[in-house]
Amino acid sequence: MDEKNYLKLLSLITPLIQRQDTVMRKAISAHERLSVTLRFLATGRTYECLKYSAIISPQALGRIIPETCDAIYEALKDDYLQFPDSxxxxxxxxxxxxxxxxxxxxxxxxxxxxxxxxxxxxxxxxxxxxxxxxxxxxxxxxxxxxxxxxxxxxxxxxxxxxxxxxxxxxxxxxxxxxxxxxxxxxxxxxxxxxxxxxxxxxxxxxxxxxxxxxxxxxxxxxxxxxxxxxxxxxxxxxxxxxxxxxxxxxxxxxxxxxxxxxxxxxxxxxxxxxxxxxxxxxxxxxxxxxxxxxxxxxxxxxxxxxxxxxxxxxxxxxxxxxxxxxxxxxxxxxxxxxxxxxxxxxxxxxxxxx
Known part of the structure; x- marks a missing residue:
């Protein structure tokens, strides 16, 4: 995936995965969520392995990756998984x-x-x-x-x-x-x-x-x-x-x-x-x-x-x-x-x- 299409994908799913900062901590950005999810899918690495490159805990990855996968499907399915209906x-x-x-x-x-x-x-x-x-x-x-x-x-x-x-x-x-x-x-x-x-x-x-x-x-x-x-x-x-x-x-x-x-x-x-x-x-x-x-x-x-x-x-x-x-x-x-x-x-x- 080149940068142009990565940014296109990011723009499509950001509304679905973006989280608000709080007074306690800064939210993990949509870019970080998408990039670590794509790395997980492309490499098959475990959460324990990904924590070193993503600087995100395995516990957080266990929530972020399924959520982002679901968002990818929801954002792309209408345009890129079209079942003929006529x-x-x-x-x-x-x-x-x-x-x-x-x-x-x-x-x-x-x-x-x-x-x-x-x-x-x-x-x-x-x-x-x-x-x-x-x-x-x-x-x-x-x-x-x-x-x-x-x-x-x-x-x-x-x-x-x-x-x-x-x-x-x-x-x-x-x-x-x-x-x-x-x-x-x-x-x-x-x-x-x-x-x-x-x-x-x-x-x-x-x-x-x-x-x-x-x-x-x-x-x-x-x-x-x-x-x-x-x-x-x-x-x-x-x-x-x-x-x-x-x-x-x-x-x-x-x-x-x-x-x-x-x-x-x-x-x-x-x-x-x-x-x-x-x-x-x-x-x-x-x-x-x-x-x-x-x-x-x-x-x-x-x-x-x-x-x-x-x-x-x-x-x-x-x-x-x-x-x-x-x-x-x-x-x-x-x-x-x-x-x-x-x-x-x-x-x-x-x-x-x-």
Whole structure:
């Protein structure tokens, strides 16, 4: 973050965190509160460690940092965490996915991550996940520019990964058809009429409005392999976003040792800061080397980008969903047929193994 954008952020949150001097002592300034909070998020240092550079007691930091994280989220969420609320806005998101990642009618890439925490006293196995660690889950939807459209944090790690999505307001509205998603319409340069949908991995259900890849055991044909490649190419955006988040905010390389409600404040603050920095300082915050890149000449993916797996951010568990709705299977087959015919891209054959 450069000085210009730091001062912009400071001006936005100062009304929310500024405190009055008293006859007993001088208040800790908004600048000091913001700078120590950003240092905490960026380094993952403990309050005991930060007290030396901030000249603020650990007890005061325990109040200041959660308060400032909450203020960052409140100040930035309306402008930098905008969830589309109309059919036209969803179409703008889908258009960008088609232009950048050759996946038409894609409304966003969905994924979730377990974030390691130190469990609160007497919490037992409430936060204990399938990997034998204590965690809370961050569920997110990302657009074609690696920006979070939606971030939902706070579900305890004990909940089955299939249940994490179902616990969100997003999924409730998706089921009730209250998201104002566009109706199915013909794809550009094709007469094929396909629905708008989200892309996800195997941890999520297959639905007419949510596509996931075929399981490895089912990759028996060229067409299925092409579908998996094209879907994964679009879905990889959310993996990149989590990778950048975990690399820039080193708090995700630690077991976060805060109260659960304060962990939520920290996570949501990092998500809006990610979008803020992607908007204003993308070249320094997320330079090209951050991202997975494809070499279309030899069919390989350059994986020097930031990787969320090198942090304490864990994938959701892959689920065997059993029976799948026939409507969802038909939609997947329609997209599969499109990708091997009029929607084919010149390099796709190089990225599959026959």
């Amino acid at each position: 059919s036209d806005k969803w179409k703008e998101t889908a258009q960008l996915f088609e232009e950048r990642w050759n996946f038409p009618h894609c409304l966003g890439a969905i994924d979730g991550k377990h974030i390691d925490i130190v469990p609160p006293a007497d919490s037992g196995s409430y936060f204990y996940n399938y990997k034998g660690r204590h965690s809370m889950v961050l569920m997110a939807i990302v657009d074609a520019k690696y920006r979070f459209l939606l971030a939902d944090s706070g579900t305890n790690g004990r909940v089955s990964d299939g249940g994490v999505l179902q616990n969100t307001t997003f999924f409730e509205k998706l089921q009730m058809k209250h998201l104002n998603l566009p109706d199915s319409e013909p794809i550009q340069h094709s007469s094929r009429c396909l629905p708008y949908l989200f892309v996800a991995d195997d941890a999520f259900p297959l639905r007419p409005d949510m596509m996931k890849p075929y399981r490895q055991a089912d990759l028996s044909s060229y067409e299925k392999k092409i579908f998996n490649y094209r879907l994964s190419r679009a879905r990889r955006i959310v993996e990149n976003a989590f990778g950048i988040l975990a690399s820039r905010f080193r708090i995700y390389h630690t077991q976060i040792n805060l109260e659960p409600n304060n962990i939520e404040k920290v996570v949501m603050a990092t998500c809006v800061l990610h979008n803020f920095l992607m908007e204003h300082t993308p070249n320094s915050y997320a330079p090209p080397r951050c991202f997975y890149r494809e070499n279309v000449d030899n069919g390989t993916v350059v994986t020097t980008g930031y990787d969320a797996t090198r942090s304490n951010v864990e994938n959701l568990q892959v689920q065997n969903r059993g029976n799948v709705l026939n409507d969802a299977k038909k939609v997947r087959l329609e997209y599969q047929t499109y990708f091997v015919n009029e929607g084919k891209v010149p390099w796709q054959d190089s990225f599959i193994e026959m």
